[in-house]
Amino acid sequence: MFDALSDRLESAWKKLRGQDKISQSNIQDALREVRRALLEADVNLQVVKDFINDVETKAQGAEVISGVKPDQQFIKIVYDELLAVMGEENVPLAQAYNAPxxxxxxxxxxxxxxxxxxxxxxxxxxxxxxxxxxxxxxxxxxxxxxxxxxxxxxxxxxxxxxxxxxxxxxxxxxxxxxxxxxxxxxxxxxxxxxxxxxxxxxxxxxxxxxxxxxxxxxxxxxxxxxxxxxxxxxxxxxxxxxxxxxxxxxxxxxxxxxxxxxxxxxxxxxxxxxxxxxxxxxxxxxxxxxxxxLGMGDVLTLVEKAQEEIDLADAEKMQEKILSAKFDFTDFLKQLRLLKNMGSLGGIMKMLPGMGKISDDQLKQGEVQLKRCEAMINSMTPKERRDPDLLASSPSRRRRVAGGSGYKEPDVSKLVSDFQRMRSMMQQMGQGNFPGMPGGMFGGMGGGMPDPYAAGGRPAAPGWRGYNGGAAAGKKKQKKDKKKKGFGTL
Known part of the structure; x- marks a missing residue:
């Protein structure tokens, strides 16, 4: 849903890149793209006309904010107008004073x-x-x-x-x-x-x-x-x-x-x-x-979906295991099943900022890789799940797991080595260090996953870059929100 609309709107932002300011002349091409995007999304014609007129009026009267690029400012205007069209806030279901x-x-x-x-x-x-x-x-x-x-x-x-x-x-x-x-x-x-x-x-x-x-x-x-x-x-x-x-x-x-x-x-x-x-x-x-x-994701809904599935006591135990490098295959399998309960991988990934550009092929590869991991973990003994080093040091154990899961020994070896790297990386992140992400556990999605903050990628969005203190502030806000809501490990 909204993929085509998001792509079209991104074309509109490109019309303003490299401009020094928003003006009557340089927003016309962007407005034309926005109009085309809304019509192709099958929005009511009168709604489209009103939307474009309101955006044009606000864009022409907008004061240029220091340090904010015109395309970013235009996104903010479109974002505000989308809110005006769909409603400013959630309206809960009524509850009568006298039941029912x-x-x-x-x-x-x-x-x-x-x-x-x-x-x-x-x-x-x-x-x-x-x-x-x-x-x-x-x-x-x-x-x-x-x-x-x-x-x-x-x-x-x-x-x-x-x-x-x-x-x-x-x-x-x-x-x-x-x-x-x-x-x-x-x-x-x-x-x-x-x-x-x-x-x-x-x-x-x-x-x-x-x-x-x-x-x-x-x-x-x-x-x-x-x-x-x-x-x-x-x-x-x-x-x-x-x-x-x-x-x-x-x-x-x-x-x-x-x-x-x-x-x-x-x-x-x-x-x-x-x-x-x-x-x-x-x-x-x-x-x-x-x-x-607008391709900014939906982290709050993702957090709420996770909260429905996560037990806070389990999340705290999991956090302790990660920080002490005791996170094992049993814990990883539990996380995979939690992910399944939250919905499809594609649905979850597209709630993350900047991940709306992941292709269906990449998501399918990711789903396949998750199933491969689960099949191999299910073929391990409880002792091997608790202590991945047993598999790392024993070719015979890896061959047995490979035979039980229907894969080859190199596949099991890769799973074990990638898991150990991931576990080490998670421990370092818990200590405040941020090493590069290893490519392996979800290698099926490969390096093809887009970086939401990469140069030339999707333009900045309110509260992520260009607004509220830039990317660093946006990331700090995410961390604060997750801590506040009791968001556990995924």
């Missing part, structure tokens, strides 16, 4: 509405809000069964009255049941259609009038691009929405929906779906999304 809080889910068929209902229920359960889901989609075959199955998977109750019930009555009784049982939040899954029709809107309006929801969330398929804008406008005008959930944001969507929905409806995007798994729902943070669009 009622959330009405609306949208067309095929947008992932039922799955989004379960994802939202799980998200709320993780923050200690009790939930009940109400199945009112009596038209789509197996819709009720799907919600019941998802409910069992996430341990959230589902209220239904079968496929013969009246949707409005099902919603009313579901809310009453939740109130009687002291449930904190009720999420009502409504029926969708392949297209907007009068009957669907009338039914939604009746359910809304009956249960008086605190939130009406429109579930929008991010793949629909400009269609998302017209869909949002129609639902908002006829039903009145309070927010949106964008699904399929992990797919090949070009990003147009994320930049159109809020500007068209005036209502915030509250969550985004980033995968098929029921855990794959994230609160929407406009500043983080803007950073990802």
């Amino acid at each position: 809080t009622v959330v009405l889910m609306a949208g067309l068929q095929g947008t992932g509405k039922t799955t989004a209902t379960a994802k939202l229920a799980l998200h709320l359960r993780k923050i200690n809000r009790t939930c009940m889901m109400v199945a009112t989609d009596v038209y789509r075959p197996a819709a009720i069964d799907q919600l019941i199955t998802l409910g069992k998977q996430i341990d959230v109750p589902v209220f239904d009255m079968g496929s013969d019930g009246n949707p409005v009555e099902i919603a009313r009784q579901g809310v009453e049941r939740a109130k009687a049982e002291g449930i904190d939040t009720v999420i009502v899954d409504t029926a969708g259609r392949l297209f907007i029709d009068a009957d669907m809107m009338a039914e939604l309006a009746s359910i809304k009038e009956t249960v008086k929801p605190d939130e009406v969330l429109l579930v929008v398929d991010a793949m629909t691009g400009q269609e998302a804008a017209s869909l949002t406008r129609t639902f908002h005008e006829q039903i009145g929405i309070t927010g949106a959930i964008l699904t399929k944001m992990d797919g090949d969507s070009r990003g147009g929906a994320a930049l159109s929905v809020r500007r068209i409806s005036g209502q915030p995007i509250k969550f985004i779906g980033v995968g098929e798994k029921v855990e794959a729902l994230q609160p929407f943070y406009p500043d983080r999304m803007a950073s990802r669009i």
